[in-house]
Amino acid sequence: xxxxxxxxxxxxxxxxxxxxxxxxxxxxxxxxxxxxxxxxxxxxxxxxxxxxxxxxxxxxxxxxxxxxxxxxxxxxxxxxxxxxxxxxxxxxxxxxxxxxxxxxxxxxxxxxxxxxxxxxxxxxxxxxxxxxxxxxxxxxxxxxxxxxxxxxxxxxxxxxxxxxxxxxxxxxxxxxxxxxxxxxxxxxxxxxxxxxxxxxxxxxxxxxxxxxxxxxxxxxxxxxxxxxxxxxxxxxxxxxxxxxx
Amino acid sequence: xxxxxxxxxxxxxxxxxxxxxxxxxxxxxxxxxxxxxxxxxxxxxxxxxxxxxxxxxxxxxxxxxxxxxxxxxxxxxxxxxxxxxxxxxxxxxxxxxxxxxxxxxxxxxxxxxxxxxxxxxxxxxxxxxxxxxxxxxxxxxxxxxxxxxxxxxxxxxxxxxxxxxxxxxxxxxxxxxxxxxxxxxxxxxxxxxxxxxxxxxxxxxxxxxxxxxxxxxxxxxxxxxxxxxxxxxxxxxxxxxxxxx
DNA sequence: CGCATTTTTGAAGCGGATCAATTAAAGTGG
DNA sequence: CCACTTTAATTGATCCGCTTCAAAAATGCG
Numbered sequence: 001x002x003x004x005x006x007x008x009x010x011x012x013x014x015x016x017x018x019x020x021x022x023x024x025x026x027x028x029x030x031x032x033x034x035x036x037x038x039x040x041x042x043x044x045x046x047x048x049x050x051x052x053x054x055x056x057x058x059x060x061x062x063x064x065x066x067x068x069x070x071x072x073x074x075x076x077x078x079x080x081x082x083x084x085x086x087x088x089x090x091x092x093x094x095x096x097x098x099x100x101x102x103x104x105x106x107x108x109x110x111x112x113x114x115x116x117x118x119x120x121x122x123x124x125x126x127x128x129x130x131x132x133x134x135x136x137x138x139x140x141x142x143x144x145x146x147x148x149x150x151x152x153x154x155x156x157x158x159x160x161x162x163x164x165x166x167x168x169x170x171x172x173x174x175x176x177x178x179x180x181x182x183x184x185x186x187x188x189x190x191x192x193x194x195x196x197x198x199x200x201x202x203x204x205x206x207x208x209x210x211x212x213x214x215x216x217x218x219x220x221x222x223x224x225x226x227x228x229x230x231x232x233x234x235x236x237x238x239x240x241x242x243x244x245x
Numbered sequence: 246x247x248x249x250x251x252x253x254x255x256x257x258x259x260x261x262x263x264x265x266x267x268x269x270x271x272x273x274x275x276x277x278x279x280x281x282x283x284x285x286x287x288x289x290x291x292x293x294x295x296x297x298x299x300x301x302x303x304x305x306x307x308x309x310x311x312x313x314x315x316x317x318x319x320x321x322x323x324x325x326x327x328x329x330x331x332x333x334x335x336x337x338x339x340x341x342x343x344x345x346x347x348x349x350x351x352x353x354x355x356x357x358x359x360x361x362x363x364x365x366x367x368x369x370x371x372x373x374x375x376x377x378x379x380x381x382x383x384x385x386x387x388x389x390x391x392x393x394x395x396x397x398x399x400x401x402x403x404x405x406x407x408x409x410x411x412x413x414x415x416x417x418x419x420x421x422x423x424x425x426x427x428x429x430x431x432x433x434x435x436x437x438x439x440x441x442x443x444x445x446x447x448x449x450x451x452x453x454x455x456x457x458x459x460x461x462x463x464x465x466x467x468x469x470x471x472x473x474x475x476x477x478x479x480x481x482x483x484x485x486x487x488x489x490x
Numbered sequence: 491c492g493c494a495t496t497t498t499t500g501a502a503g504c505g506g507a508t509c510a511a512t513t514a515a516a517g518t519g520g
Numbered sequence: 521c522c523a524c525t526t527t528a529a530t531t532g533a534t535c536c537g538c539t540t541c542a543a544a545a546a547t548g549c550g
Contacts, residue, residue: 067388067389067392069392069396069397069478070478074396075396076391076392076395076396078388078391078392089381090381090384090385093377093378093381094378094381094382094385098385098388098389099388118370118374121366121370121373121374121377122370125363125366125367125370125373128366128370128373128377129363129366131377132338132366132373132376132377132380133338133339135377135380135381135384136334136335136338136339136380137339138384139335139380139383139384139387140335140339140343142384142387142391143312143323143343143344144312144343145391146321146323146387146390146391146394147312147314147321147323149391149394149395149439150321150394150437150438150439151314151319151320151321151439152314153537153538154537154538185496185497186496186497186498187496192395193395194394194395194396195538195539196538196539196540197496197497198497198498198499198538198539198540198541199537199538199539200497201497201498201499202498202499202538205498205499217547233314233315398505398506399505399506430528430529431528431529431530432528432529440506440507441506441507441508442528442529443506443507443508443509443529443530443531444505444506444507445529446529446530446531447506447530447531449529450530450531462515491550492549492550493548493549493550494547494548494549494550495546495547495548495549496545496546496547496548497544497545497546497547498543498544498545498546499542499543499544499545500541500542500543500544501540501541501542502539502540502541503538503539503540503541504537504538504539504540505536505537505538505539506535506536506537506538507534507535507536507537508533508534508535508536509532509533509534509535510531510532510533510534511530511531511532511533512529512530512531512532513528513529513530513531514527514528514529514530515526515527515528515529516525516526516527516528517524517525517526517527518523518524518525518526519522519523519524519525520521520522520523520524
């Protein structure tokens, strides 16, 4: 898919969503990047229980982060991983991962030298704070999702998910006016929202019939954003800019 | 409740759960602490929508962190805040809080000079990394809770919650052999677990009747830890040690 | 084109919500 | 310290949203 891309040629970095780089910073980050990894759709990038493990930035493609529960075939998808997002921070910081990450589409990742993450904190303490800020923003997103799962019904959850993914894609320049690529299956949606596959199908049928949103042949079309946002109490995503490593 | 306590006299710090301090570190932290705040039970420490706001460490007592949803009276309690936990990191880093924090019992908090948090990163980069590690551990806990809310039924959720709170108290030296203080009402449990007050009551009645656990007059008694852990797929909490600011 | 996977749809059952009535507990003021 | 008021916990009856199971339709893929 991609040969090793120098950071100066990164297609993501010019996006307004990502914080611009100074000269020295650019060199430092280029130095952190040790390789480019390409994986096929459905390939596992990180497997729960793995020890150590690298730190990655997803460069292109989609992935999911998930946990399996109690021996059984219960899966909770924790997040959709999009270009610019970290993969493997838990593995890298805590040494052991409890979640898995699987590519949804063909994907490519920048492999970061973990060693240099501590150097980053020492030599660029302001980046340490930027990173902290980013993580705290993610925590807020987690808070919202706990509310979504704990207190919203099926249709509200679905509306929230569709809008959030669309907006995150838009920040990365991966969305059109009111549509975007959407490689999640019904089963994926069910496992993210704590619903059954059958019920996901019914909720989506309802949205399509109301002309609020529809998913067709791998594409999400948002037809009535306002209606969805009102239903879910959706407030938008963190505007950035965010650091990109 | 407490007059300003010097960090050297802190009752929490000697606990094995918290990372021991060097001489210079102790001074730095003492310097960060600018005041001690005491609040009554039910008082709000942080209100959603608040701008700015201090950074605190809960010193004594219990609190809850929660969000209200969509104008209505739907509340999601995101976490129980226990001594040693941060309060107000979101407010401090992002400038605006979307959750509220309310004292459950009379509580006292150490007020930290926010300014010095960035200095901490500069002057003690290893502490920056410790803090990062702590936050990543919290993220893992969030991951687990998303799984709990998304995929476990009422009894499983309750079992998970009781065990986690008990273990967190134990780490802080606030639990006895198989019992601990428990100031959460049925409504609180319902709002944490995404259940109704009535159903919480039924689940607890069932646990009591099975002699697994019971809550009586503000005290939680864990009678059959193994049974609860098996039911919930509970694996324990992060062992620490953790930094204490 | 034909097989495998996914999606859709229907029918039935269940877990938990809701509502309402009762009981118990916790404050409050005299 | 007791009667009164308020708030929270319990319990039963009913209802609804979602699950489960199963079969049919659609879609993708080699």
